[in-house]
Amino acid sequence: MRALLWRSGRAFPLSLLATHLRCPICGSREIAVAFEVPPLPRPKEEGHNRYLIEQIDACGCVVDTMYRSRFNAAERLLDKLIEASPGRRFVFRDGGRVVRTHPPRKT
Numbered sequence: 001m002r003a004l005l006w007r008s009g010r011a012f013p014l015s016l017l018a019t020h021l022r023c024p025i026c027g028s029r030e031i032a033v034a035f036e037v038p039p040l041p042r043p044k045e046e047g048h049n050r051y052l053i054e055q056i057d058a059c060g061c062v063v064d065t066m067y068r069s070r071f072n073a074a075e076r077l078l079d080k081l082i083e084a085s086p087g088r089r090f091v092f093r094d095g096g097r098v099v100r101t102h103p104p105r106k107t
Helices: 002-007 012-019 070-085
Strands: 049-057 064-066 090-093 095-103
Touching: 049 070, 064 070, 070 090, 070 095
Parallel strands: none
Antiparallel strands: 049 064, 049 090, 090 095
């Protein structure tokens, strides 16, 4: 898609797309293009567990994962885990974003 946008520009009508394509096997320009509109994303359910804490082993693999639906609850859980086992490594995530690591990363 990026190559098509770069080559043809954003104003290029999709109805003319087939005229610019060629079959990679036989070289024919008789191409049929079908468009499929993706479904609308479903809203996230209330109370889902958005925040997670991963315990990481020495190799960097996830050993255990704990979920919480509220930020404060996840933060308190992380503090308790660190206090109970200070030598272990943990990552606190908000979805895919890393909020905090223990021990803290050196940047």
